Amino acid sequence: MKYSDLEKLFQMLQTEGKASDLQFSDLSGAKGDEKELLSRISQISSLLGCKTDSELEALLSNAYPVSDTLDSVKFDVTGLIRFKQPIREITLGAGSRKKIIIGGEKTMPYFFDAAAPNTARVTMDVFDMPVGLAKSVRANYEDVMEDPAAWAKKAVSEFGADMITIHLVSTDPAIKDTSAREAAKTVENILQAVDVPIVIGGSGNPQKDPEVLEKAAEAAEGERALIASANLSMDYQRVGNAAKKFGHVILAWTQMDINAQKELNRKLFRQCGTDPDGLIMDPTTAALGYGLDYAYSNMERIRMAGLTGDTELAYPLSSGTTNAWGAREAWMITSPQSQDSDWGDREYRGPIWEIITGMTLALAGNDLFMMMHPKAVLFLKEFTEILGNSAPVGFEKMNDDWLTEVF
Amino acid sequence: MSKQVSPLTIYPLLPDDCESLFGTSRMAIATQLAGKKLKAGEIKKIYEKLPPEFAEKYEKLADLLSPLIREIEIGAGSRKVIIGGDDVMFRHTLSFYNKPPIAADVWDTLNEAELTERVDKIRSFKKFYVGDFLHLDMIAVRSASGNPEIFGKCVEKIIERSDLPLILCTKNPEIMLAGLEAADGKNPLMYACDVKNRKEMTKLALEYDVPIVITAAGNLDALKSLSSTLQKDGVSKIVIDPGAACYGPEFKNTFQNFIKLRKAGLDGDKDSAFPLIALPIAARKSSAPPANEKMPREIIADYHETVAASALTVRYADIMIIHGLEGHELLPIVHAADMIYTDPRTPSSVEPKLYKIGTPDMSSPVLFTTNFALTYYTVESDLISAGFSGYVLAVETGGLGVEAAAAGGQLTAEVVKKSFEEARFNFEEETTHQTLVLPGLAARLQLDIEKSMNITAVVGPMDSGRLAKWLEENWPPKNRE
Numbered sequence: 038m039k040y041s042d043l044e045k046l047f048q049m050l051q052t053e054g055k056a057s058d059l060q061f062s063d064l065s066g067a068k069g070d071e072k073e074l075l076s077r078i079s080q081i082s083s084l085l086g087c088k089t090d091s092e093l094e095a096l097l098s099n100a101y102p103v104s105d106t107l108d109s110v111k112f113d114v115t116g117l118i119r120f121k122q123p124i125r126e127i128t129l130g131a132g133s134r135k136k137i138i139i140g141g142e143k144t145m146p147y148f149f150d151a152a153a154p155n156t157a158r159v160t161m162d163v164f165d166m167p168v169g170l171a172k173s174v175r176a177n178y179e180d181v182m183e184d185p186a187a188w189a190k191k192a193v194s195e196f197g198a199d200m201i202t203i204h205l206v207s208t209d210p211a212i213k214d215t216s217a218r219e220a221a222k223t224v225e226n227i228l229q230a231v232d233v234p235i236v237i238g239g240s241g242n243p244q245k246d247p248e249v250l251e252k253a254a255e256a257a258e259g260e261r262a263l264i265a266s267a268n269l270s271m272d273y274q275r276v277g278n279a280a281k282k283f284g285h286v287i288l289a290w291t292q293m294d295i296n297a298q299k300e301l302n303r304k305l306f307r308q309c310g311t312d313p314d315g316l317i318m319d320p321t322t323a324a325l326g327y328g329l330d331y332a333y334s335n336m337e338r339i340r341m342a343g344l345t346g347d348t349e350l351a352y353p354l355s356s357g358t359t360n361a362w363g364a365r366e367a368w369m370i371t372s373p374q375s376q377d378s379d380w381g382d383r384e385y386r387g388p389i390w391e392i393i394t395g396m397t398l399a400l401a402g403n404d405l406f407m408m409m410h411p412k413a414v415l416f417l418k419e420f421t422e423i424l425g426n427s428a429p430v431g432f433e434k435m436n437d438d439w440l441t442e443v444f
Numbered sequence: 445m446s447k448q449v450s451p452l453t454i455y456p457l458l459p460d461d462c463e464s465l466f467g468t469s470r471m472a473i474a475t476q477l478a479g480k481k482l483k484a485g486e487i488k489k490i491y492e493k494l495p496p497e498f499a500e501k502y503e504k505l506a507d508l509l510s511p512l513i514r515e516i517e518i519g520a521g522s523r524k525v526i527i528g529g530d531d532v533m534f535r536h537t538l539s540f541y542n543k544p545p546i547a548a549d550v551w552d553t554l555n556e557a558e559l560t561e562r563v564d565k566i567r568s569f570k571k572f573y574v575g576d577f578l579h580l581d582m583i584a585v586r587s588a589s590g591n592p593e594i595f596g597k598c599v600e601k602i603i604e605r606s607d608l609p610l611i612l613c614t615k616n617p618e619i620m621l622a623g624l625e626a627a628d629g630k631n632p633l634m635y636a637c638d639v640k641n642r643k644e645m646t647k648l649a650l651e652y653d654v655p656i657v658i659t660a661a662g663n664l665d666a667l668k669s670l671s672s673t674l675q676k677d678g679v680s681k682i683v684i685d686p687g688a689a690c691y692g693p694e695f696k697n698t699f700q701n702f703i704k705l706r707k708a709g710l711d712g713d714k715d716s717a718f719p720l721i722a723l724p725i726a727a728r729k730s731s732a733p734p735a736n737e738k739m740p741r742e743i744i745a746d747y748h749e750t751v752a753a754s755a756l757t758v759r760y761a762d763i764m765i766i767h768g769l770e771g772h773e774l775l776p777i778v779h780a781a782d783m784i785y786t787d788p789r790t791p792s793s794v795e796p797k798l799y800k801i802g803t804p805d806m807s808s809p810v811l812f813t814t815n816f817a818l819t820y821y822t823v824e825s826d827l828i829s830a831g832f833s834g835y836v837l838a839v840e841t842g843g844l845g846v847e848a849a850a851a852g853g854q855l856t857a858e859v860v861k862k863s864f865e866e867a868r869f870n871f872e873e874e875t876t877h878q879t880l881v882l883p884g885l886a887a888r889l890q891l892d893i894e895k896s897m898n899i900t901a902v903v904g905p906m907d908s909g910r911l912a913k914w915l916e917e918n919w920p921p922k923n924r925e
Binding site: 040045100101107109110209243268270271292293321326329330333337360369374375376378379381386388390393396412415423426431437440442444 | 570588614615639642643647664669670672673691699730731754759773780784845
């Protein structure tokens with residue numbers, strides 16, 4: 038017998054209206070006192086008409102009557118609101134390149150009401166000069182840092198890159214001021230080295246980039262590259278025009294502002310005559326812990342707007358997932374905060390930071406991921422392929438081994 | 445699909461005299477209630493003092509504002525948690541409520557020393573984040589022994605050591621009973637009731653008046669049937685387990701089950717309108733993928749567990765159980781939960797102005813960063829924890845971080861100069877050193893700033909986490925009086 042049995046019996050007594058006869062309505066005296074407990078239980082059970090222990094047990098087990106059979110009801114759920122239009126499909130790669138198609142979604146990312154026609158793709162970063170990289174990233178590229186073509190080759194053959202991004206960082210006047218002509222040569226070398234579609238990135242210098250990207254676009258004519266990027270604080274027209282003229286796709290980059298994204302897209306379509314199948318959006322990626330929630334909701338809003346009828350926003354999305362490495366959690370050996378618990382081995386902490394940053398945006402609708410760490414690429418692809426798989430899968434592995442196993 | 449109440453619907457249910465009762469206008473109260481900045485429960489006391497006809501109005505109000513997904517309390521005392529309470533499919537349309545508590549597991553075959561060590565590790569975990577700490581919230585106890593007595597003892601020991609709310613994990617009613625006895629009064633969550641043990645588990649849930657998880661290996665018809673039957677029998681505190689495949693092709697089922705259940709719950713299916721539990725811990729089981737040439741098995745499981753935990757956090761998990769306690773796993777998981785449950789209406793920028801940290805004097809360092817809230821608060825807390833007083837100028841960049849703003853042209857020497865002028869900060873008069881510390885990520889502005897502001901610009905560390913060390917080595921600046 039236990040205290041809860043006494044409570045239960047007292048409750049029954051109350052329901053039957055007999056509790057008022059009882060001297061004690063406060064039961065707590067029996068808590069922890071075996072003798073008192075038994076005496077009170079026997080007192081109440083006799084009031085309830087129990088004569089034997091087995092009658093008492095039967096009474097207790099019926100205290101909470103439970104349905105004998107399980108209801109049989111069917112689960113039913115309706116899809117999301119009827120969307121007005123799918124996201125545009127954009128093809129990257131032509132000429133001597135393999136082709137890759139992204140976009141084409143008909144519902145929110147990996148929702149159950151429509152399968153996505155194309156899988157998420159990863160383009161891996163290559164720089165045209167050795168750059169500062171987190172230790173666990175650098176370890177993978179140590180042997181190729183001086184040679185962008187070899188770097189690109191390694192990323193494709195060893196790390197499974199779907200595409201290569203060549204960042205022409207050395208063209209920045211504050212870095213090496215490499216000429217646009219020389220940068221174009223680097224692009225040619227990359228095109229020679231790999232047969233996957235490429236992304237051509239500038240240095241981020243708004244004065245120099247238009248010239249650099251123009252020359253680079255010319256060098257890659259007919260290969261349908263992604264030109265990264267046009268943004269509102271530069272001569273976007275010149276970049277947009279070059280992309281169109283040489284048959285490329287333009288990356289429209291804005292900074293976490295859906296209205297700015299709409300404005301830039303519209304300007305590219307109207308002023309540069311960008312084709313409706315020639316634009317991808319980069320609404321900016323912030324790292325986990327450093328504003329990823331803003332990046333996430335901004336992307337989700339853009340995707341929702343596209344599906345619900347905003348033709349200017351119904352385009353695939355690209356993410357600079359590599360920005361995850363800007364988070365101190367990705368690369369510092371230990372926490373700068375003395376009160377923090379152990380941060381663990383950065384060798385494993387870095388890649389997972391890049392994975393979670395990318396996965397979160399995959400769930401907001403992102404299609405193309407610019408990434409760096411081979412392990413991060415591996416897991417991001419694994420999970421986006423699992424979620425994007427259009428074939429039905431079974432439930433056989435949903436057992437509960439985890440409940441009783443010792444790990 | 446989602447429930448959003450208009451302030452105009454709330455307005456007639458409020459008393460006329462809001463100004464004196466609440467200290468603000470009737471419409472303002474209506475707006476706060478509609479936006480969930482204020483909860484019905486918080487104004488209950490005021491209604492109780494009003495004339496009797498307001499009792500009915502309060503009921504209407506409470507009903508109108510009750511969330512579509514049930515709120516359920518687990519645990520007792522100061523560490524108790526509330527789960528559920530959501531009203532929308534997409535956080536940008538309102539906000540998600542009640543950040544999902546993260547439970548880490550222990551099991552009853554650990555010896556006393558191991559158990560103590562693991563419990564201590566769970567309860568003491570903390571990660572600093574913009575002025576506060578992120579934590580683990582609960583302990584899940586699993587019965588690996590299969591023995592009720594051993595399980596009960598284990599639960600007792602945990603309770604002696606920690607006040608975190610518990611999840612009792614077993615499908616055996618006898619073992620569950622032992623756990624419930626040991627945790628009497630602690631309001632633990634039972635995991636779990638399935639079609640086989642339903643009757644016994646339902647009785648236990650009713651008898652101990654505790655919340656209970658229903659599970660059916662991802663079978664949604666069985667889950668709905670369980671929910672319906674349990675409710676009929678008087679159980680109201682239900683948590684649903686949509687399925688526990690956390691890697692491999694089956695993860696798609698788990699993931700989509702979360703979406704289906706939440707959608708149905710928000711659409712008015714009363715059997716599905718309960719909080720959902722995620723089980724990233726299931727990435728661990730013995731059939732999990734083996735090691736490969738790139739990674740040890742344990743790390744692969746850590747990664748699977750972490751990805752499942754954060755993906756399901758985005759898609760509607762209201763509570764979860766994990767196993768791994770390494771930094772590379774806990775850091776992303778606690779950050780992911782925190783980020784998704786941050787109110788998206790929180791402004792992303794701080795007021796662009798000059799902030800005094802501590803008690804700066806003329807020899808204190810002067811720094812700048814951007815007015816992106818996360819950037820500013822990170823720099824501020826790093827400076828404080830380094831034990832430095834100083835000036836930090838938050839430059840208006842439209843809420844962008846340093847790297848993005850320097851690349852995008854929102855952060856230039858001219859902008860920095862203008863910001864200092866607007867803050868009326870004169871280096872000549874207010875510092876002995878006439879030196880400005882640049883964020884490492886804005887190094888490219890150094891020469892321009894020196895030229896346009898006629899001061900010394902030194903490049904600080906790439907990450908403000910290194911400010912302490914950097915200032916120790918570089919402050920006061922050399923070659924100056």
